[in-house]
Amino acid sequence: MMIFKLFSIFIIVMIMDVLILPAFFGLRESFLTLLILIVPILYIGSTGQSVAYGLFFAFIYEFLRGLDLGTLVLPFLLTAVVIYSAQRFLDIKYTYDARFGFSERDPYVIGSRLGKSIFIALMSLIFIYIFSFFYRHGSVNLGYFDPTVGLTIALEALILVFVFNIVFNKKNDYQ
Numbered sequence: 001m002m003i004f005k006l007f008s009i010f011i012i013v014m015i016m017d018v019l020i021l022p023a024f025f026g027l028r029e030s031f032l033t034l035l036i037l038i039v040p041i042l043y044i045g046s047t048g049q050s051v052a053y054g055l056f057f058a059f060i061y062e063f064l065r066g067l068d069l070g071t072l073v074l075p076f077l078l079t080a081v082v083i084y085s086a087q088r089f090l091d092i093k094y095t096y097d098a099r100f101g102f103s104e105r106d107p108y109v110i111g112s113r114l115g116k117s118i119f120i121a122l123m124s125l126i127f128i129y130i131f132s133f134f135y136r137h138g139s140v141n142l143g144y145f146d147p148t149v150g151l152t153i154a155l156e157a158l159i160l161v162f163v164f165n166i167v168f169n170k171k172n173d174y175q
Helices: 002-025 032-044 048-065 073-089 096-100 109-135 147-167
Strands: none
Touching: 002 032, 002 048, 002 147, 032 048, 032 073, 032 109, 032 147, 048 073, 073 109, 109 147
């Protein structure tokens, strides 16, 4: 069931990123499609399953955009290694209850969810910069460090995290 939900979110994000946002708002390129590769690893945890989904989505995106094989897959793999290393180094535990505090007795659930969602969105921003570094073969695009671009990436990531909070709202969504 989780793959169906992730694939549905991926398809909706692709449609938004390629068709709707450019048509209505004039955004030629958004980071939503790249964020859909990174956010599941941060949201679900860096498991083999979440990395496999990210590889699958990266390959599909490469195919649909006509990019060379490995253009997105290799930077995604390198970014996944950095995420995994950061999680191990910082000893971040990804258990459903501890991450989002969805217990019925917790009176601060909304504040807890919001704070953790903002944290994941900011981490997504950092890892998009790392992904961009690997994508450009070690060169840095200084345009990405523009505050407007950074805010846009963070807001797009926050929207994706809220979508994930709605779609993956049950404990058995992670098993």
